[in-house]
Amino acid sequence: MGTTPPRTPAKDRVYAAVKEGILDGVHPGGELLSEGEVAEALGVSRTPVREAFLLLEAEGLMRLYPKRGALVVPVSPDEVRDVMETRMMVEAHAAGRVAAAPAPEVLDALRALCDRQEERLGAGDVPGFVEADRAFHHAIVAAAGNAILTRLHDSLRDRQRRMTSAGVRRDPAVMRRFLAEHRAVLDALAAGEGASAQELLRAHLRGAWRAIV
Numbered sequence: 001m002g003t004t005p006p007r008t009p010a011k012d013r014v015y016a017a018v019k020e021g022i023l024d025g026v027h028p029g030g031e032l033l034s035e036g037e038v039a040e041a042l043g044v045s046r047t048p049v050r051e052a053f054l055l056l057e058a059e060g061l062m063r064l065y066p067k068r069g070a071l072v073v074p075v076s077p078d079e080v081r082d083v084m085e086t087r088m089m090v091e092a093h094a095a096g097r098v099a100a101a102p103a104p105e106v107l108d109a110l111r112a113l114c115d116r117q118e119e120r121l122g123a124g125d126v127p128g129f130v131e132a133d134r135a136f137h138h139a140i141v142a143a144a145g146n147a148i149l150t151r152l153h154d155s156l157r158d159r160q161r162r163m164t165s166a167g168v169r170r171d172p173a174v175m176r177r178f179l180a181e182h183r184a185v186l187d188a189l190a191a192g193e194g195a196s197a198q199e200l201l202r203a204h205l206r207g208a209w210r211a212i213v
Helices: 010-023 035-042 046-058 077-100 104-123 126-143 147-155 157-170 174-190 194-212
Strands: 062-065 069-072
Touching (some): 010 035, 010 046, 046 062, 077 147, 077 157, 077 174, 077 194, 104 174, 126 174
Antiparallel strands (some): 062 069
16 A cells, blocks of 8 residues: 655645735735734634745745735845846847757747747736746856856746736736747747847837836
């Protein structure tokens, strides 16, 4: 007989659920979450909720107020600026490297990610669209072959996901625009037009920046 896998501790389940909600924009910045409401929604006691809130506060995602609850910390304009400026520098550099020698397997992977975005868009799956969006950008960086820049870009994963989610939830119409811009970047990469790919990518990120703020 097989052994029953150990049950995930309640604290970890609450942490994962609440963090997913924050990153996906279900719990936007400025929302106040109460221990009681979260405990009831997830079918746990208040103790694991309190423990999970403390972990999220340590990550800078929440701020605790005794007897009131936990505030979801809004993304600051300075944080948005810092993240987007970093992405522009890293991703534009990577696009130039990829366009200089566009590998068929990289282009195929990017087309598949655009197709996944279109599928998720049609299904109304915002989290799925946002994850495919992030994967598209990260694939370009990874394909450039600089391990340090790839790790730097990957370290922005949660921030990138949260900011993109906020932008598309504020204006769902931008998802269609983002997809069209991704395909334009892909076409420039496939044609080996490095300067065009870089400018298209910068313009895309500037538009995403405006959607966020």
